Amino acid sequence: xxxxxxxxxxxxxxxxxxxxxxxxxxxxxxxxxxxxxxxxxxxxxxxxxxxxxxxxxxxxxxxxxxxxxxxxxxxxxxxxxxxxxxxxxxxxxxxxxxxxxxxxxxxxxxxxxxxxxxxxxxxxxxxxxxxxxxxxxxxxxxxxxxxxxxxxxxxxxxxxxxxxxxxxxxxxxxxxxxxxxxxxxxxxxxxxxxxxxxxxxxxxxxxxxxxxxxxxxxxxxxxxxxxxxxxxxxxxxxxxxxxxxxxxxxxxxxxxxxxxxxxxxxxxxxxxxxxxxxxxxxxxxxxxxxxxxxxxxxxxxxxxxxxxxxxxxxxxxxxxxxxxxxxxxxxxxxxxxxxxxxxxxxxxxxxxxxxxxxxxxxxxxxxxxxxxxxxxxxxxxxxxxxxxxxxxxxxxxxxxxxxxxxxxxxxxxxxxxxxxxx
Numbered sequence: 001x002x003x004x005x006x007x008x009x010x011x012x013x014x015x016x017x018x019x020x021x022x023x024x025x026x027x028x029x030x031x032x033x034x035x036x037x038x039x040x041x042x043x044x045x046x047x048x049x050x051x052x053x054x055x056x057x058x059x060x061x062x063x064x065x066x067x068x069x070x071x072x073x074x075x076x077x078x079x080x081x082x083x084x085x086x087x088x089x090x091x092x093x094x095x096x097x098x099x100x101x102x103x104x105x106x107x108x109x110x111x112x113x114x115x116x117x118x119x120x121x122x123x124x125x126x127x128x129x130x131x132x133x134x135x136x137x138x139x140x141x142x143x144x145x146x147x148x149x150x151x152x153x154x155x156x157x158x159x160x161x162x163x164x165x166x167x168x169x170x171x172x173x174x175x176x177x178x179x180x181x182x183x184x185x186x187x188x189x190x191x192x193x194x195x196x197x198x199x200x201x202x203x204x205x206x207x208x209x210x211x212x213x214x215x216x217x218x219x220x221x222x223x224x225x226x227x228x229x230x231x232x233x234x235x236x237x238x239x240x241x242x243x244x245x246x247x248x249x250x251x252x253x254x255x256x257x258x259x260x261x262x263x264x265x266x267x268x269x270x271x272x273x274x275x276x277x278x279x280x281x282x283x284x285x286x287x288x289x290x291x292x293x294x295x296x297x298x299x300x301x302x303x304x305x306x307x308x309x310x311x312x313x314x315x316x317x318x319x320x321x322x323x324x325x326x327x328x329x330x331x332x333x334x335x336x337x338x339x340x341x342x343x344x345x346x347x348x349x350x351x352x353x354x355x356x357x358x359x360x361x362x363x364x365x366x367x368x369x370x371x372x373x374x375x376x377x378x379x380x381x382x383x384x385x386x387x388x389x390x391x392x393x394x395x396x397x398x399x400x401x402x403x404x405x406x407x408x409x410x411x412x413x414x415x416x417x418x419x420x421x422x
Contacts, residue, residue, distance in 0.1 A: 063100025091202025207245030213310025281325025339378030
């Protein structure tokens, strides 16, 4: 396997692409490499930055909740350093970043070491509480998003120290500058290590269009996210360690990704705000607002996880209410009732299904999916309707690039496939 720096160069120069499964930011490379004198980077589905401070070490992020994943990350990190973990810093409270400490805590207990200090923003604790309350929902949506069964964790390891705006931590003479930012989450921390010129962004940069529009999850903060990236621009960092994906090497490249990622978000925010202030409804806004072509073409801003259309919805949700602008949708009829009316007006289920197939064959997947969904809500037990719906979503999936869309549409296909078999 190529080194992480070589892979980073290849992605930057277009030799390979994040659209390729093996080079997607979430690719499970399971490798650790030095990125500076005292800093090593562990690359897996989610990443961990390891800082050797002398007799001890510091972790920036801790990895996944899943026992297999955190056992693997523990093993790899222990090939890089055997030192006691003095401090663990959570960049945010997501379960793939702040739930991977169990093997390290077990090790400390076995060896009689002091347990590490665990530092996170004060809102991490509220997030972990909410995750316990919504464990069922999060299991459902994450299975839909990633296509695999997930038993949502309800045993978080809370920070032992929290902060509000910023905090400086010194461990054996190495300084860590922690800064709060709203972005993908409300509890985000980005970390700068001045002596190493290493910047750890958490998920504020992930080698993809920012995950600012996730359609199944809580509010993201587009304007504040861009502001945080602009603050990081000024640091002259020489290595950027992201929450997902490979490091970015060289001060010029680090500055460029921060500048362009901020500009991408700012453009979507400003365009959405302008149309919102004109009174445009959300459906009109999502079809009108696009990121600049010069930015959407960049190798590190591809819509492979989230999409600009969803980011636009996030901006609208942050600034406005849930009313769509269509009066009938304020207090709508049920989807089932709407579907039955459409089927009756069309002259029967056969006509609806025929229209779905015609639109699908013409490549109009958005409308084809509407007709297919109307059919199955009107006649939920129709094997024929589910068969057509499965085919429509199968074709649509061939043209989708983002994890978000592919997850939802794949579940629709799987659901109809099961109903056909029944």
